[in-house]
Amino acid sequence: MTTRTIRFVHRGRTVSVSGIAPTRTVLDWLREDARCTGTKEGCAEGDCGACTVIVAERSDAPGNVGGLQLKTVNACIQFMPALDGKALLTVEDVTALGDGAQLHPVQQAMVDCHGSQCGFCTPGFVMSMAASYERHCQARTRPSRAELADELAGNLCRCTGYRPILDAGQRMFELPQRRLPVESLREQLNALQAEPPLSYEFDGRRFWAPRTLAEFAALREQQPQARLMAGCTDIGLWVNKQFRELGDILFIGDVAELRRIETHDAQLRIGAAVSLEDGWATLVQHWPQLQAMWLRFASPPVRHAGTLVGNLANGSPIGDGAPVLMALGATLLLRRGTQQRRLPLEAFYLGYMKNALQPGEFIEAVEVPLPTASQRMRAYKVSKRFDSDISAVAAGLSIELDGDIVRSARFAFGGMAAVVQRAAGAEQVVQGQPWNEATLTAALQALAADFQPLTDLRASAAYRTHVVGQLLRRFWLETRPAAPLPAAELDVWHDVRRAVV
Secondary structure (H helix, E strand, O other), rough: OOOOOOEEEEEEEEEOOOOOOOOOOHHHHHHOOOOOOOOOOOOOOOOOOOEEEEEEEEOOOOOOOOOOOEEEEHHHOOOOHHOOOOOOEEEHHHHHHOOOOOOOOHHHHHHOOOOOOOOOHHHHHHHHHHHHHHHHHHHHHOHHHHHHHEEEEEEEEOOOOHHHHHOOOOHHEEEEEOOOHHHHHHHHHHHHHHOOEEEEEEOOOOEEOOOOOOHHHHHHHOOOOEEEEEOOOOOHHHHHHOOOOOOEEEEOOOOHHHOOOOOOOOEEEEEEOOOOOHHHHHHHHHOHHHHHHHHOOOHHHHHHHHHHHHHHHHOOOOHHHHHHHHHHHOEEEEEEEEEEEEEEEEHHHHEOOOOOOOOEEEEEEEEOOOOOOEEEEEEEEEEOOOOOOOOOEEEEEEEEEEEOOOEEEEEEOOOOOOOOOEHHHHHHOOOOOOOOOHHHHHHHHHHHOOOOOOOOOOOHHHHHHHHHHHHHHHHHHHHHHOOOOHHHHHHHHHHHHHHOO
């Protein structure tokens, strides 16, 4: 691959960037190099949303905006080379859409509704609202107040509270419409596609962004020491918070074949470069009961940037994806060069942050069996903060019923051990038994012996042990053959939150 500069669209023109480290963040480049200081640094770890920007790229997928996919992402944990071939939009672009005498509808609504106080978080809110505005204007829909709250879940405010900001989110659709220049952006991005795949080098460090699976697999085999990068939502923290040197980076995000979601042979296949947002949206289409877990899986900017397979590959014992996919019986499709092999997800984790990948190997996709009529499945997340928080305990629970008899069970938990793992004892106890309260009682006793959790800043060992028992009980209440209870009756806190906003 021929070395070249990083090329993307910014402020209405195509720019070329070189002479920077491959790990330079979009936020630092904006503020220090481009002198666009509207985007703010708050937490520098993708949590507060003050640095939210929009990245636009070509897309033929349903729901796009004029042939473009608009994604809000956290600029503080995005590396500059990942912008190659895309367009970067910031609060300065939204301001430029005003005519000098009138603000953009998003900004005017924030003024009208007193949605800004100290103003530090405001640019991030404006960008998330601008993305929502574009999507809903394109679809000719208006979001409900609860939908707006979910769309803004990645933006935190310490001054106003969220009522006036949500007021502004509704008000902006009542003002004269003013849209982003989608057509000109699309033409500029089309021109960038003529560029060869990015191979960037600075100070002895290299960044590769191949566009085909064959190229990616060959590079991975040739460069087994290179750091694989997808959404950068974990790796970005290694640089910002731990000041780690990453060495050479192999970017998976531009590989077209790995961005596909396919269904065949009664299985759902989600490619390694599919975003968390798109991956979970597809899972929810098949398992609607995962809707609440989807909305609480990180924030929208993190879900737009991160990938479902990346979340699994990271192997965090408190990751939200692995318990759910493990309960669904997921299998990983691994690849090294042209060779493939399959591995059950639970066999992938060998220890804390250790996995079964061989040198030069990578995860090509995750494969999930489609649901059957006899399957009962739920997912639960327990955390200190409702939105955008790391789990103290996450659970994926699934059983296959033959009448009222449990034919198989998969109970997977995160936060209970050094890796996400299944509750083997509890599963064994319920198999072949009627799914009644006596079986539940036996499963709870076995579950208490399945794990020896740790105490940390998120929860004590005793709390975690108590919680997993209560989650299993809730699962039984929702799925028991005799008079199951609706989830809405049990999820009181979620109902209260949506009523408040």
